[in-house]
Amino acid sequence: xxxxxxxxxxxxxxxxxxxxxxxxxxxxxxxxxxxxxxxxxxxxxxxxxxxxxxxxxxxxxxxxxxxxxxxxxxxxxxxxxxxxxx
Numbered sequence: 001x002x003x004x005x006x007x008x009x010x011x012x013x014x015x016x017x018x019x020x021x022x023x024x025x026x027x028x029x030x031x032x033x034x035x036x037x038x039x040x041x042x043x044x045x046x047x048x049x050x051x052x053x054x055x056x057x058x059x060x061x062x063x064x065x066x067x068x069x070x071x072x073x074x075x076x077x078x079x080x081x082x083x084x085x086x
Contacts, residue, residue: 046086
């Protein structure tokens with residue numbers, strides 16, 4: 001089971017790295033930011049108003065049903081006042 005979980009997490013990591021790389025390459029041809037660009041990683045006040053102190057990710061891989069589920073827990077310290085975060 002550990003090997004399967006490590007394989008699944010490794011695959012997710014590689015996919016994430018590939019997506020980020022391709023998103024960065026897309027910006028070479030563009031001169032303006034879009035909402036999609038902002039959601040991908042542009043630093044906004046909603047993302048800079050806190051400092052993550054702890055991050056825990058639980059992932060459950062159900063191979064038989066081809067299903068991945070999970071949850072995350074994070075603790076943060078506010079760097080400025082805010083009502084919502086991203």
